[in-house]
Amino acid sequence: MSTAPARYVPATISELLDHLELMLTMSPTFKDRTGYFPKHSPDYIFGQLYDGLLLSKSDIGDVRYEAIVVLAGEARVLFDADPQDDNGQAHEGRKIILKMEDILNEVFREHEKRRDRKRRD
């Protein structure tokens, strides 16, 4: 049996929020300096985001899912246009990441509320 390592995909809302934090801090190049993640690149990190969003689509809901995907596309364009982080576009891209974070935080809070209600019942 092959024991090939798996590609990490954020599987919960909480993990997606952590992923957005990584995108916020590592943008615009997403290059890892520890040397442990040589594959990290904009394509790789955005790929993980899209796959993670797809996994949690039922929790997020169709409308919010579409909104986040559109925002992610916009952020990607801005990061690509400012790889040196010196013309302000990467900064605009980070603002979009914060908007995505707000949407997922809303989902997270709803999720928590539902869980609490279930426990009380």
Next chain:
Amino acid sequence: MRRETDEVVRGFLALNALLREELRDIRRLFAARASETKYNPNWRLQPRAPVGTPKGGQWINGGKQAQQRPAARPPQPPRPAPAPTPSRVPTHRPQIAPSRPGHIARPGPTPDTTSLPLRLFRVSPLTLALPLSGDTPRPTVTTRLVNGTIDLLLVEIDNHDGRGAHASFQRIVRPALRTPITILGQETLFRDTAPAELERLDVGVTISGGDVVFDPRDLASAYGRDLPGITTAETPVIAPQTAEEHLLAHNLRNLGADTWTINAAIQNLRNEQSDEALATALRRRGVSDANLRRIMDALRLARASHAPTILDLFPEIASARPGTIVNARQGGIQRSWGEVVESRYSTRALADGILLEIYSIDPNYAIEAPTDADLATPDTRSAYLNRLSAMRAAVHFREYGDVTLLQAETALFLQARVDQAYAEAERLYGARRLRVRLSRGEAVGNSMDRQVHRALPEFYANLGVDLGGQVRVNQREYNRSDETYRIPDARVGPTHIDWTIRRKGPRNKQIVGFFMSDSAPTLVLIFRPSQLGDNSSYAITRPRD
């Protein structure tokens, strides 16, 4: 529905077109190869003008005069190799007998080539995709893994055209990968195997009867290192088992050490004997002071390359009182590969050692040979060795359930990641680009916490370590006695892990809660950014119950 069906059909058509294209390429390659070998099956062995000369790369001394390989090799540093066995490592180049044009006699084992029995090469499970059909005779491809390597193959292709088999040494650049088939953007349960990517080494090789004939120096030079028993005559009686033993044997062979010395050094390393024990034994055998110094340097280098444990990172744990803070070793929780990464050659030697160790434990573990980028600079070489070392720890854990190495590798990774996360968060805070709710400390601390929470599961996923059980990230640790729980950032075996900016001592409520949990950790490791000063990260030993 109809649109989806159309897309599936279009997908299959595209796949079919790709396969046909690939088939055409393969046929073209075989045709080219057949025309190359039609008149001169041994064209690879013929002399060419050296690179840099006006006719660089072209055949020289052609016609009736020629058919002789250049006798002179480019100047090379002297290699004090162990005394060769005459039958295996002869001393001069192959002499190919003059012959009529269009016919060259097959070279037999000549003084400068090695002839090894074919049975020394294990038949490898790797298969090459050759989707030929119709009237095209299906070639037989046999791949054999070269002993002492995990990425070097002897590939033999027989086209059944009466001209015999063609052989070559090929390096696995990327192993065969099994990936899920995606249809309409969705991964399916079906898997497709992408064949391994191979790189042909420029080494003339022929298979004569049951023997493989090639120049061992060409193979060592093209592969990047000597292969005991293949390119050099001797192999140590004691087979190296760990990466550091491989490195030691490799370096001692390069120094020209004899089998006795290599064995004694490996035993010394394995049994954790003192340097003096080996030095005394070597002096008794009349080894000169200069050579003795070199041998002891090789031994120290191998010791420095050994797989660390938590006790190496926190040496005072062994003598620490219960419930106390233990600082990390001098220099902090980081690894320096030192001299090993000064050259590609020594990096490869250690890397091959680690790869062999991994391979011997789990032959199916998917590992990649180093790329040029991995070996480009000392930093990239260090990063590559760090990843390999983590893989070795993962394999020990997966196959033996032993978390010892994984604990240390996790600690080394976490310290590096915590430092990077803190630096990134500080940078964004300084540029007023971090969301602040309460204070700078809260903003930077939260950002660091989440970045590391994001990174650790990916670290384990890349190693093929499943979370749950012995290795956990951000999961509850229950205390059934009072029906409470704590959530440490991570747990590896009997060690709970927390990363934070704030210093937490043994009496901290959270730390006490960790020790009270049912998993009863023996240690709690606290990781804080190195930027916060010396002894920023530390261990807390389990208090008396």
